[in-house]
Amino acid sequence: MTTGLPQCVQELIGKPQYKEQTEFPIEMGYVYNTCAAVQNGNPIYWDAEIAEQVVGGPIAPPTMLSVWFRPHYWSPGAAGERTALQTHFDLKRLLDLPEAIVSGNEAVFGEPVRMGDTLTTWQVIRSVSEFKQTRLGQGRFWTIDVETYNQRGEWVGTESYTCLGYHRQETSA
Amino acid sequence: MTMPRSLTAADVKEGQALPPLSHAVTATTVVLGALASRDWRPMHHDKEFAIHRNGVKDIFINTPNNAAWFERYITDWTGPKGRLGRMKFKMKRPVFPGDTMVFNGRVVKTFADDAGCQWVELEVTVSVDGQVNTECQARVAIPADEHDNPWQRKANGWRP
Numbered sequence: 585m586t587t588g589l590p591q592c593v594q595e596l597i598g599k600p601q602y603k604e605q606t607e608f609p610i611e612m613g614y615v616y617n618t619c620a621a622v623q624n625g626n627p628i629y630w631d632a633e634i635a636e637q638v639v640g641g642p643i644a645p646p647t648m649l650s651v652w653f654r655p656h657y658w659s660p661g662a663a664g665e666r667t668a669l670q671t672h673f674d675l676k677r678l679l680d681l682p683e684a685i686v687s688g689n690e691a692v693f694g695e696p697v698r699m700g701d702t703l704t705t706w707q708v709i710r711s712v713s714e715f716k717q718t719r720l721g722q723g724r725f726w727t728i729d730v731e732t733y734n735q736r737g738e739w740v741g742t743e744s745y746t747c748l749g750y751h752r753q754e755t756s757a
Numbered sequence: 758m759t760m761p762r763s764l765t766a767a768d769v770k771e772g773q774a775l776p777p778l779s780h781a782v783t784a785t786t787v788v789l790g791a792l793a794s795r796d797w798r799p800m801h802h803d804k805e806f807a808i809h810r811n812g813v814k815d816i817f818i819n820t821p822n823n824a825a826w827f828e829r830y831i832t833d834w835t836g837p838k839g840r841l842g843r844m845k846f847k848m849k850r851p852v853f854p855g856d857t858m859v860f861n862g863r864v865v866k867t868f869a870d871d872a873g874c875q876w877v878e879l880e881v882t883v884s885v886d887g888q889v890n891t892e893c894q895a896r897v898a899i900p901a902d903e904h905d906n907p908w909q910r911k912a913n914g915w916r917p
Contacts, residue, residue: 614793614795617792620789621786621789621792622826624828626833634837638908647821648794648821650821651794651795654795654796654797668795683811683812685811687848688847690843690844690845691824691843691845693840694915695911696908720812745820752810
């Protein structure tokens, strides 16, 4: 068992949380934005005929999986900044670690995400480490899995995030 | 647009190097990638926040955009029938505006699974000034031959 881990955090490990659906049907505009941002000229994202021939119609790049679950920065009735990967922010708060970065990412891709799809996801905290001294400061690493399925019940992917929450190391001038 | 040729199993050997890709990163590169991935966190667009809250020298490329760059690099090489099955990466150092990212890749292993899917395992790195900033291991399916197409694999035929 990890040393000094609050009971409320221990109880969250392995528990599915924050089941939610995409806020809008999967759409091509974000696919173009993503491909343009990295100059990805793969014709399955730019040419409808080639998309039909190769993948049976327009799809999103597999690595966009997490993109579909980030909330709008603001929406009517929302209070304050809305954040994705809520379990990550919960851990920052519960462990009193004000700064955090994503240090590693693993994704496994299933059925392609198609235009008009509605996706469902949930998050599971897999582990929280002991306190460690890092280049950025003292903190803990944690791993969160995000499982995603489409409206046909087909598995479309799982992403695992390894994050470091930390107290910033003070440097002398 | 004409259909580019896709690699098949006969084109790929273990130890083979992928062609390098170089890209000069600007603040626009970072912000484009963050907004395209709907990542509104300030360390990817607000330099003051990045310096004073994250303790780094500038805004930096975010995780999903990192993944999109790796995907682009890999499928530039495989052609459109290349289908990513798995990708893992570790960011050792952030990539900042002013850096030139250099992608390099190498075929670690090729094999066909029990369903007949032809897999290529790759090691890919992003380096800046000769230092590795991000390490990536990826598994991508390519056609076994000119008649095969990994995108047609479903359910038990797709085992990434």
